[in-house]
Amino acid sequence: MKHIVLFLMFVSLSFAIQKGDVYKAYQNKDYKDACILAAKIYLSNRDDNDFLTVFADSCMKSDYINRMAFPAILLIRNPGARSNSIYFLTILYQKKLLYKSLVDGLDVSKYNFPTTNYILSKIFVKYAKKDYKKDGDTYIFKDDKDKDIVYKMKLIKSKGIYKIVLKTYRDDVLVKKRVYW
Numbered sequence: 001m002k003h004i005v006l007f008l009m010f011v012s013l014s015f016a017i018q019k020g021d022v023y024k025a026y027q028n029k030d031y032k033d034a035c036i037l038a039a040k041i042y043l044s045n046r047d048d049n050d051f052l053t054v055f056a057d058s059c060m061k062s063d064y065i066n067r068m069a070f071p072a073i074l075l076i077r078n079p080g081a082r083s084n085s086i087y088f089l090t091i092l093y094q095k096k097l098l099y100k101s102l103v104d105g106l107d108v109s110k111y112n113f114p115t116t117n118y119i120l121s122k123i124f125v126k127y128a129k130k131d132y133k134k135d136g137d138t139y140i141f142k143d144d145k146d147k148d149i150v151y152k153m154k155l156i157k158s159k160g161i162y163k164i165v166l167k168t169y170r171d172d173v174l175v176k177k178r179v180y181w
Contacts, residue, residue, distance in 0.1 A: 017041050019051055026054050034058035039067055046074050049081040056088045060118060063178045068092055091116055094124040095164075095180055101127070102155045103162045120180065123151060123166060146170075 017037050025034035038055035045051045052071035059067040068088045075085035090113055098120070100106045108128045115125060126132055126141050133140045143149035150169045155162055161181055168176040 019045060019048075022051070022054060022058075026058050031058040032062035032064070035062050035064050035067055039070070042070060042074075047077070049075060049077050049084075053081070053084050056084065060088065060091065063180075065092055065095055065118075065120070065180065086114075087116060090114055091118045091121050094121050098124050098127060099162070099164060099181065102164060119151070119168070119178070120166065123153060127153075 017040050019041070022034050022038045022041070025031075025037060034054065035058040038051070038058065042052070042055055052075050055071040056068045056075070059065060059071075069092055072085045072088040072092070075081040075088075094113060097106065097108050097111060101108045108124070109130065111128060113121075113124070115121065122144075123141055127139065131141070137154055139153040141151040141153070143151070148171050150172075152167045152169065154165050156165055157163070164180040166178045166180070167174055168178075
């Protein structure tokens with residue numbers, strides 16, 4: 001019986017996710033995998049600011065921005081960590097306000113946030129300033145730096161839940177589709 005318990009412990013440890021797996025996925029720019037792996041082990045690494053930052057950043061880069069909340073609220077141990085927390089939570093808050101505005105009609109023009117380089121943050125700022133054209137129920141935004149890029153945002157309802165669909169076009173060709181709720 002003792003040998004069976006030891007064997008099961010060895011097998012379970014050999015399949016355990018390690019921080020190294022998260023860092024490797026992140027370094028390989030497999031942000032989706034890094035985010036998913038980190039979500040499974042973040043509680044045991046909640047005091048490691050570097051790990052929490054990689055967790056939040058990989059979730060942001062893979063457009064799993066709701067998952068950024070977990071590591072962002074734990075980034076408290078030093079000034080750099082707190083700054084990273086503000087960055088990630090700003091994006092999340094902008095997404096929530098944009099959602100509230102599109103679904104419930106909240107006027108977001110009075111809100112002023114720091115600017116981030118995340119696409120939804122840029123769209124939020126343009127939306128709040130009414131810097132868009134509207135075609136039916138689609139909001140059309142031009143990129144500030146590249147005239148060939150256009151963003152189209154639309155609210156859809158799927159399985160009883162409203163979702164923000166943000167599509168990126170380059171020269172009228174769809175290059176990326178993001179869905180937020």
